[in-house]
Amino acid sequence: MGTIHDGFTASNRIRQEGMDALKDVLEALQDDFKYAHPSFSPKKLETTHFITWVIIPKEVAPNGRTLPARLLLMTSYTGSKREHLRELAEVGLSGLHEVYKHCEEYHYSEKPSVENMLNFLRKSSIKNTFYTGFQYVTKDLVYKQNQLRYAIQEYLDSDVFRAGLEGLTPGQVRKRIQDHVRTIPDLSWALKPYKRSFGDFLNLYGALIFWLFILGGSLVLGILYPFFHHPLMLVGLIIFCAFIGLIGILLVLLRMDENIPYEPLEEVSDERIYDITSREIHPVKNEMSVISPLKRGFIRRFFLAFTLRIVPIVRAFSYIPTVHTARWLQTDGGRRLVFIAYYDNTSEGYAHDFVDSTKRTRNLNLIFGHASGFPATKWAVGGGGKDRKGYITGVRTHQKITGFWYSTFPELSVLNLENNKAIHKGLFGNLDEKEIKQWLLRL
Amino acid sequence: MAAQTMKWDSNTTLEKEDIQGLLVRGYSKLPYASYHLLRFNDLKDAKSYLHESITQVTKASTSPDDMAVHLAFTYDGLKYLSLPEITLQSFLRQFKEGMTEKHRSFVLGDEHANAPELWEWGGPNNPPVHALLMLYTKDKSTLEAVQSQHHTLFGHHHIEEVRMLATDTLPDLKEHFGFRDGVSQPYVGGFSNKQPGENEDILPPGEFVLGYKNWYGQYPDSPIMETESDADDLLPSYPNNLKVKDFGMNGSYLVFRQLSQDVYCFWKYMKEQAPAASHTQKEAVKLASKMVGRWPSGAPLVKAPHADDVQYANHNDFNYWKEDFNGLKCPIGAHIRRTNPRDSLLTEKTDLESKEMVLKHRILRRGRTYGTPLAESMKTDDLMNAEDDGKERGLHFICFVGDLIRQFEFIQNAWVKFHKFGGLYEDSDPLIGTHYQKDGHVTDTFTVPEEPVRKRYKNMPQFTAVKGGAYFFFPGIKALTYLSRP
Numbered sequence: 001m002g003t004i005h006d007g008f009t010a011s012n013r014i015r016q017e018g019m020d021a022l023k024d025v026l027e028a029l030q031d032d033f034k035y036a037h038p039s040f041s042p043k044k045l046e047t048t049h050f051i052t053w054v055i056i057p058k059e060v061a062p063n064g065r066t067l068p069a070r071l072l073l074m075t076s077y078t079g080s081k082r083e084h085l086r087e088l089a090e091v092g093l094s095g096l097h098e099v100y101k102h103c104e105e106y107h108y109s110e111k112p113s114v115e116n117m118l119n120f121l122r123k124s125s126i127k128n129t130f131y132t133g134f135q136y137v138t139k140d141l142v143y144k145q146n147q148l149r150y151a152i153q154e155y156l157d158s159d160v161f162r163a164g165l166e167g168l169t170p171g172q173v174r175k176r177i178q179d180h181v182r183t184i185p186d187l188s189w190a191l192k193p194y195k196r197s198f199g200d201f202l203n204l205y206g207a208l209i210f211w212l213f214i215l216g217g218s219l220v221l222g223i224l225y226p227f228f229h230h231p232l233m234l235v236g237l238i239i240f241c242a243f244i245g246l247i248g249i250l251l252v253l254l255r256m257d258e259n260i261p262y263e264p265l266e267e268v269s270d271e272r273i274y275d276i277t278s279r280e281i282h283p284v285k286n287e288m289s290v291i292s293p294l295k296r297g298f299i300r301r302f303f304l305a306f307t308l309r310i311v312p313i314v315r316a317f318s319y320i321p322t323v324h325t326a327r328w329l330q331t332d333g334g335r336r337l338v339f340i341a342y343y344d345n346t347s348e349g350y351a352h353d354f355v356d357s358t359k360r361t362r363n364l365n366l367i368f369g370h371a372s373g374f375p376a377t378k379w380a381v382g383g384g385g386k387d388r389k390g391y392i393t394g395v396r397t398h399q400k401i402t403g404f405w406y407s408t409f410p411e412l413s414v415l416n417l418e419n420n421k422a423i424h425k426g427l428f429g430n431l432d433e434k435e436i437k438q439w440l441l442r443l
Numbered sequence: 444m445a446a447q448t449m450k451w452d453s454n455t456t457l458e459k460e461d462i463q464g465l466l467v468r469g470y471s472k473l474p475y476a477s478y479h480l481l482r483f484n485d486l487k488d489a490k491s492y493l494h495e496s497i498t499q500v501t502k503a504s505t506s507p508d509d510m511a512v513h514l515a516f517t518y519d520g521l522k523y524l525s526l527p528e529i530t531l532q533s534f535l536r537q538f539k540e541g542m543t544e545k546h547r548s549f550v551l552g553d554e555h556a557n558a559p560e561l562w563e564w565g566g567p568n569n570p571p572v573h574a575l576l577m578l579y580t581k582d583k584s585t586l587e588a589v590q591s592q593h594h595t596l597f598g599h600h601h602i603e604e605v606r607m608l609a610t611d612t613l614p615d616l617k618e619h620f621g622f623r624d625g626v627s628q629p630y631v632g633g634f635s636n637k638q639p640g641e642n643e644d645i646l647p648p649g650e651f652v653l654g655y656k657n658w659y660g661q662y663p664d665s666p667i668m669e670t671e672s673d674a675d676d677l678l679p680s681y682p683n684n685l686k687v688k689d690f691g692m693n694g695s696y697l698v699f700r701q702l703s704q705d706v707y708c709f710w711k712y713m714k715e716q717a718p719a720a721s722h723t724q725k726e727a728v729k730l731a732s733k734m735v736g737r738w739p740s741g742a743p744l745v746k747a748p749h750a751d752d753v754q755y756a757n758h759n760d761f762n763y764w765k766e767d768f769n770g771l772k773c774p775i776g777a778h779i780r781r782t783n784p785r786d787s788l789l790t791e792k793t794d795l796e797s798k799e800m801v802l803k804h805r806i807l808r809r810g811r812t813y814g815t816p817l818a819e820s821m822k823t824d825d826l827m828n829a830e831d832d833g834k835e836r837g838l839h840f841i842c843f844v845g846d847l848i849r850q851f852e853f854i855q856n857a858w859v860k861f862h863k864f865g866g867l868y869e870d871s872d873p874l875i876g877t878h879y880q881k882d883g884h885v886t887d888t889f890t891v892p893e894e895p896v897r898k899r900y901k902n903m904p905q906f907t908a909v910k911g912g913a914y915f916f917f918p919g920i921k922a923l924t925y926l927s928r929p
Binding site: 153156157165168170173270273274277278280281283284319321322344345346348349352353355356357358359386387388389410411413415416418419437440441443 | 550
């Protein structure tokens with residue numbers, strides 16, 4: 001199985017008469033977070049980390065256009081999308097049928113075959129921009145790495161390990177731990193250090209390297225053009241100028257849209273906020289879905305689409321340490337912005353992560369600056385989330401109550417997952433004494 | 444050392460004539476204090492009591508030498524006093540819902556031993572509380588006199604004293620476990636003429652007092668009042684909307700939690716963890732200090748990592764990122780590193796980014812200890828050798844904030860309660876966290892980073908338990924006067 005962690009999103013219109021029944025189905029599948037419903041058992045899915053079904057009600061966008069009620073299915077998985085969808089269709093066929101019989105694009109009155117369900121899911125698929133805080137580990141590996149850490153912890157607590165520890169070098173201490181792990185047959189997989197494959201590297205940095213090559217190369221060629229007048233250099237100059245020009249034009253057009261009078265949102269009622277936040281009952285990990293029509297302005301949906309294409313390219317440099325996964329996407333011809341995240345602890349703390357840091361506020365503005373009612377931005381990154389109150393109001397106004405959500409390993413935080421991976425990596429990895437000393441501090 | 448951060452316009456003048464004094468000073472000159480939880484039984488009487496008491500209420504513009512009196516109200520109390528509906532609705536949601544709302548209990552960690560159902564006041568099984576009277580005096584006789592005066596007033600005005608919470612000051616500013624407390628307090632612009640330390644951050648007054656700008660350059664949410672409801676034109680206009688009055692101006696939100704401390708259990712656990720054939724008492728003090736983050740004298744572990752050093756007893760000019768990133772001196776899960784992580788949030792990439800985040804979540808503490816010490820000397824050796832006397836003792840935790848959810852609740856939830864804080868796995872705050880093992884979640888471990896490998900202390904009992912608590916509104920003098928009007 002591949003180890004690339006990605007997101008799948010399916011979008012479907014909800015039949016008006018089926019809305020209430022659909023809500024009931026999702027609630028039944030949620031099964032009070034026990035996930036033991038006979039027609040859908042997500043715990044059996046090997047490829048899947050997270051699943052969300054969220055209903056977006058019919059609404060009127062600021063430009064007067066009516067946006068339809070939709071059902072979004074958002075999953076995250078490791079491996080190939082093909083395998084993931086097949087597993088989803090096979091394991092969850094009955095549950096999927098119960099859910100989608102309330103959607104317009106679904107034409108099966110009786111439970112269809114797996115192949116038909118697969119076709120339906122593929123046809124419903126839409127593009128999303130996906131972020132994950134723990135890349136390149138499968139669900140199985142997450143489980144194993146946690147098992148490994150647990151076994152090491154128990155050993156470190158034991159008198160056997162503690163005896164005669166003084167005077168040992170870090171390397172000798174690690175050797176003790178290695179020897180112990182070797183004695184446990186269930187941990188034989190850990191003897192081989194975790195290593196990211198070249199494919200993983202390419203997945204993370206490939207697009208960035210490609211675009212840096214294209215743009216950097218164009219710049220160099222463009223600079224050389226006045227001296228050598230080679231046609232290739234002219235092409236380089238044109239490509240580079242076109243790229244800069246495109247960004248410039250987008251920014252100027254956006255600035256014009258930003259000047260459209262800002263329409264602040266009404267305060268969200270206490271009851272509504274309570275209804276949302278009181279569902280955050282999990283001690284480690286919770287979920288939020290924020291879905292909003294875009295502000296008025298011709299260029300916004302294009303600017304947002306452009307931004308969402310850039311995000312995956314630079315994602316290697318954006319690490320949000322409280323976020324397990326997040327995704328952004330546009331629906332209804334780009335007129336709606338969808339954001340969902342699985343994060344550590346509660347949404348109040350998570351939402352603050354963005355406005356308590358100047359850097360994150362700028363990044364946030366690039367995307368949420370287009371959402372209806374979000375405080376006005378200036379040149380895409382200024383203003384916006386600096387208005388903390390306006391930002392929080394925007395988030396709460398557009399936050400939806402998720403119909404169904406599921407996550408694997410509810411007891412592990414993002415930093416736990418990262419640490420478990422580093423423990424696995426360093427246990428038999430090629431480290432010098434200084435690195436081993438640091439590795440031991442992870443335990 | 445991270446540079447000083449300042450977000451305060453020094454041209455801003457605080458209206459100290461309208462601010463209750465406890466907000467700007469902790470009354471170290473008034474060591475005797477008592478807190479009285481009140482329930483009104485008649486509206487006219489209640490207002491009459493307030494009217495008679497207002498003249499005693501201490502303003503921030505004076506620094507009393509003999510006595511200070513303060514008043515605060517719960518949401519139920521303000522409702523009882525017939526504040527207009529629009530004003531009641533404009534208070535913070537957390538204040539309106541109250542500290543014991545079910546989901547809030549989850550957020551604050553008021554579960555298991557801390558559950559409100561077990562509380563002695565403020566919980567669902569206790570009588571309602573409408574107001575809090577706070578008395579501070581220079582000596583015991585003055586306190587008794589002023590208490591007697593108010594008890595007489597309670598009788599005259601049919602006010603029920605739901606509970607009287609006494610305080611007892613311990614020597615050397617210590618709390619009951621034997622550690623110096625209250626060393627770290629934020630410096631708030633405009634509160635005093637004292638100059639801040641070289642690296643001391645200056646917080647904007649709007650972080651704690653309504654009506655002034657906060658870290659975000661915004662006025663904190665403040666309860667409003669329609670102009671026609673203020674017939675005497677007592678209250679100032681709202682900063683962001685001149686059409687309405689600002690009932691909250693110069694007020695604040697006061698968080699009160701009675702934390703019972705099991706001193707015997709605390710030191711028993713520390714002694715039990717000491718390795719066999721070791722200097723048990725020394726090891727016990729060391730472990731306890733690791734949990735606190737300071738030695739008994741108050742010296743921070745970051746400055747005095749190996750042994751207590753009284754020269755650092757009042758030291759507060761330190762950080763973690765460069766001095767102790769891995770927590771080898773002060774563990775990441777130590778109480779003071781959680782309640783004020785300074786520049787060490789491991790969820791950030793740099794010390795400056797970390798500090799930027801942390802400064803948005805500070806509180807102004809004004810609590811006092813209660814109960815007699817387990818050992819009169821308050822020396823750690825005596826505390827750990829003392830027998831369990833079964834007496835009640837602890838801390839009346841009191842703090843002021845401008846925003847309950849961003850400041851108090853955030854700290855309590857994300858830093859104190861959350862057992863995954865700073866990349867940890869099973870560690871809630873060792874002193875005031877919620878320790879339990881349930882449904883695969885373990886929160887009662889304390890991890891001490893060491894070389895070559897960490898030590899884990901498991902199955903920590905609950906050393907403190909919440910015995911009562913409530914959110915209060917601490918009004919400005921004008922708002923208090925408004926409340927007293929018939």
